[in-house]
Amino acid sequence: MIDIDRYAVLGQPIAHSKSPRIHQLFAEQTGECLQYSALEVPAEQFTDVATSFFANGGKGLNCTVPLKELAWAYAECKTERAQLAKAVNTLALQQDGSILGDNTDGIGLVTDLKQNHDIALAGIRILILGAGGASRGIILPLLEEAPVSIVIANRTLAKAQQLASEFVGKGKVSAFGFEDLNGQSFDLIINATSSSLSDQLPPLPENLLAKQGSCYDLAYSNKATVFVRWGIENKALKSLDGLGMLVEQAAEAFTIWRGVRPQTTPIIDLLNAERN
Ligand code: NDP
Numbered sequence: 001m002i003d004i005d006r007y008a009v010l011g012q013p014i015a016h017s018k019s020p021r022i023h024q025l026f027a028e029q030t031g032e033c034l035q036y037s038a039l040e041v042p043a044e045q046f047t048d049v050a051t052s053f054f055a056n057g058g059k060g061l062n063c064t065v066p067l068k069e070l071a072w073a074y075a076e077c078k079t080e081r082a083q084l085a086k087a088v089n090t091l092a093l094q095q096d097g098s099i100l101g102d103n104t105d106g107i108g109l110v111t112d113l114k115q116n117h118d119i120a121l122a123g124i125r126i127l128i129l130g131a132g133g134a135s136r137g138i139i140l141p142l143l144e145e146a147p148v149s150i151v152i153a154n155r156t157l158a159k160a161q162q163l164a165s166e167f168v169g170k171g172k173v174s175a176f177g178f179e180d181l182n183g184q185s186f187d188l189i190i191n192a193t194s195s196s197l198s199d200q201l202p203p204l205p206e207n208l209l210a211k212q213g214s215c216y217d218l219a220y221s222n223k224a225t226v227f228v229r230w231g232i233e234n235k236a237l238k239s240l241d242g243l244g245m246l247v248e249q250a251a252e253a254f255t256i257w258r259g260v261r262p263q264t265t266p267i268i269d270l271l272n273a274e275r276n
Contacts, residue, residue, distance in 0.1 A: 005034045006057065007257065010041040010049060011064035018271065019062055022250045025270070026262035034059075034258070046070045054093055060257040061091040062250075068103075068133050075101025084166065085137040090253040102256060105134060106141030108249025109190075109218070109242075114145075116244050116268065119188065119214055121145035127186040128152050129202050130193035131159040131175075134218050138192065139163070143171035151176050151186070155193075155202065178203050185210040189231070191217040196225040204230065214238040220246060222275045243275075244268050 009019040015038070023036040041049045046067050053061060063071035068087035072078070075088050078101040082088050088101035113119040126147045128135050131154035142150060149172040154160035160175035167173040176184075182205045189209055193202055196219035209215065215231030220241040224232070231239025247268050255261045 003057070005059045006053075007034060007036045007060045007062075008053065008058065009036070009038050009062040009064060010046065010067055011038075012040055012042050012066065014038045014040045014064070017064070018246060019064075019250060022247055022267060022271075023254060025267050026251065026254045029266070030254075030258070030260045030262050032258050032260060041067065043067060043070060047074060050074055050091065054099065059093050060253070062253055063089055063091065065133075068137075072101055075099050077101070079103070081106060081137075081140050084140050084170075085133075087133045087137055089137070089249065090256060092256050100256075102253075103137045104249040104252035104256070105137035105245070106139070107252050108245045108247075109138050109216070110141045110145060111248040111252075111264075112240075112242075112244035113188075113216065116248075116265070117214075117238055117240060119238065121147055121188070123148055124187035125185075125210070126150045127181075127184075127189045127208070129189065129191045129204075130154055130195075131156070131163045132192065132194065135192040136163060138190070138218075139167055139173065140170065143167065143173070146171075147188075148172070149174070151184070153178055153181055153202070181205050181208060184208065185213075187213045189213065189215050191215070191219070191225075191227040194219070196221070196227050199226050201226050201230055209234045209236055211235075212237050214240070216240050216242070218242040218245060243271060247271065 071088035076098045082103040085103040090102045092100045152160040153176040157177040164173045164175040215236045217225045217227040220243040
């Protein structure tokens, strides 16, 4: 009997996850032999499920809401970007039997912005809406692209302030409440709140988006999210959702696990065609 390398995504809810399909498409494209499943796991069962998965020969896990912080605590060693993000979306069994934790969300976003959509990040003013787990994961990879500044605006100002303080010395990051955004303008506005999921928008003032600026919603959906529509109404050069980021963060995880980088463009094109 051939032993197939096993991977899985854990989260709750998980039924909607596109990760099993994306990794299956990567495996077919690269000729890698693996199995990737989705497991519904509530937070209180995470440690037991992950431990048993690896004890039974599993090679790697993706972790999504609400498990990323638990996965961070679970990982025995972490990459710098995961360490700073305090959230892990990829766990990988190492040669020595230890479990490595990484966060591929930020690099997934940066790759989608730069390579897939030709949005330059150096020298621009970036606004991130939201100060939750996703926001944490994208700040360091964005700073590494040398923007002029990053402003984090959040409904709960204290959370934005706390997050900004964690990046002192890494770049210019400041914290605002939504009401402080009046009179400001940004070249790139990233929605990292979960408000799109309930079809709501944070209160955004007029003229927030600079001329020729772009918008990016980390959330994705079969139809344009409320933030993608806001971007279009505010004459964004590009107003994008997070499907490309999802595929790019998955490609990064696949590369960590398999040592082979899949081509993402055909997979993004396929998923886009399916939802249109
Ligand atoms: P969290 O629950 O950790 O954070 C949610 C954030 O949204 C908080 O800052 C919260 O503010 C804010 N928020 C929620 N509702 C509202 C509202 N009605 N108005 C204003 N602010 C609101 O979520 P995550 O950070 O994990 O995820 C955020 C989004 O990113 C989700 O849509 C998720 O699907 C997406 N995502 C996409 C990925 C991809 O690959 N495309 C990868 C990772 C995440 P407060 O602090 O005040 O509560």
